[in-house]
Amino acid sequence: MRGVSSQKEDVHKAIHHIDKGIFPKAFCKVVPDILGGDPDWCNIVHADGAGTKSSLAYLYWKETGDLNVWKGIAQDALVMNLDDMLCLGITGPFLMSNTIGRNKHLIPGEVIAAIIEGMETFCANMANYGIEIYPTGGETADVGDIVKTVLIDSTFTARVKRSSVKEINIQPGDVIVGLSSYGQTIYEQEYNAGIGSNGLTSARHDLLNNAYAAKYPESFDLNTDKEYIYTGPYKVTDYVQQMPVNIGKAILSPTRTYAPFFKSLGAEVLDSVHGIIHCTGGGQTKVLKFVEGIHIIKDNLMVVPPLFQLIKQHSGIGLKEMYEVFNMGHRMEFYLPEKYSGELINKAKNMGIEAVIIGHCRSANVKLLTISSGNEQNIWN
């Protein structure tokens, strides 16, 4: 009812005829080496952004004056690209361009400066871990007749050897290692509540207090029925017992990147992996787009982190839909033979990332996903 779909069926229908590139089983579209003309190489361009998370950054900034939340949004806009490309086994170098559409009546130059600075800071931090992201410029457009506050996207370009591109070829017998989306890695400055950049429309409206509806009509879609706008109990500055940051900053936790972890993996471990899934749009069901004739069984998920528990409590969303919208605790998963999983898990722990075998795969005559949690079992096909 809020004009968001985790599956985007009509968009997929609109583009279904477009060619899938030279590695149709890869996580992102890969095209021939247009830029180099070398038959052994290939190009990848990937576009994504912070989505409606910037609407919450706006509200939080207006309430508190804290410009730093815009730096987090900048990270969101970058990591949504970076971590998709990690699933191909690519860790750079990357060219990075940004596209910012703003309402000049509401978003002054100091906000644009904070966003640009956030992108620079993130790239500099990644450089410390050997991840090269080269800023190539971008465009900031005044489009107040279209954009209510600000929309922040970025585009990544890479050129790599075809032989280094990982396709997804998940096998019966593989275990699934999940990497936590929450907590605090060695390369993060504070607690991350784990939401990433998906499910933000629900998180904002289901948790935040209706007083914001009258105060910030520019922060939501006027076409959405009023009964779905800011229906929660909280002010952004409220604290709940389980989290060390306030609700606003919890929802605004910058999307964690797993890039430093990927960079730390040896070639042998990476070669042993049959598939890497970034659990973004579609949440825990994302993997279904990349398998046939296999039963994915997730029966040992991590404890659901506090923020997702809070959203479930206040939204009334059932567990099945929660898994379709949110990552629910791990945003990256590796499918691989069990014997290689120990090293993967250790490397993750070295980075401060919790890693667990959250399930396994069996052969089946159809594709199937089962998520078991507590006494509840949900099945997708």
Place this chain on the structure above:
Amino acid sequence: MRGVSSQKEDVHKAIHHIDKGIFPKAFCKVVPDILGGDPDWCNIVHADGAGTKSSLAYLYWKETGDLNVWKGIAQDALVMNLDDMLCLGITGPFLMSNTIGRNKHLIPGEVIAAIIEGMETFCANMANYGIEIYPTGGETADVGDIVKTVLIDSTFTARVKRSSVKEINIQPGDVIVGLSSYGQTIYEQEYNAGIGSNGLTSARHDLLNNAYAAKYPESFDLNTDKEYIYTGPYKVTDYVQQMPVNIGKAILSPTRTYAPFFKSLGAEVLDSVHGIIHCTGGGQTKVLKFVEGIHIIKDNLMVVPPLFQLIKQHSGIGLKEMYEVFNMGHRMEFYLPEKYSGELINKAKNMGIEAVIIGHCRSANVKLLTISSGNEQNIWN
């Protein structure tokens, strides 16, 4: 007052410390060959889009049911990148990625399909003229809490030899050849009113009738004072005597590309050129960003095309500001020695593009731009 600036001073301030790349005098930012590691090569990534023009496409589509206007918007989003890169002397090959942010309540899949199809059609048409634009995919996001209707951007990537990159080095004595933005080239299907993708906020509000304000509140910024919203006399389906298409389609004329013309130029002509300016944001004053110690004299401009005359008449904007916002008849200009201008003009005419020596350059102790038209002279420094 409508939240748009042709100069974007605060944005430029926000990014002024960012490095200008390896060719600081080029029209676009150029970076080292991150993608190939070759010191003789370089990379360019460029992002831009259709801006608020899609708001008019929405209004026109709602009024008439004509989905084709979305194909024109797709072309706008591509040409704003393509033609900027032409100014470097680059005609491909390009990787092209798109970023579409939509309000799902208002923009259905059939519109997304028309936009994607428009991009494909444009690329196919360009391929007929030797311009290779390779679609790499993109992202369509449901962001109704931020986007009122739909925002359409694209990003182009190229990798070329450094020796082929044209910098801007305009010389005293150069003449200025302007290429018309209106009329009909041999590669366009109908009359083009010439507006491109700049000044659309003014064009829409100054020409269209206030009845649209109540009917389509989603087509403009509610933060803008009502007295500036749709203040003109026309319905989108109205005709004025001087134009063969209705007002709506005139304003929606897809941004003309000059790429086939560039591709037709011989190396000798291109080598003789001292600077190429794409007259987008800043209109006829754009060149001022790229010169020092020179007086640019534009004293033989083309006849102002009907659409700009109409905007001037109904907006009450003075001629000086008109030149700062709109291209006013030519959207691409070449600075070169007069002896090479004849061939340039002939090649343009072969493509159905009117080309005229619209002025010349003199040495000066400061930078200065003079535009003379009729009895009026306007000066910028």
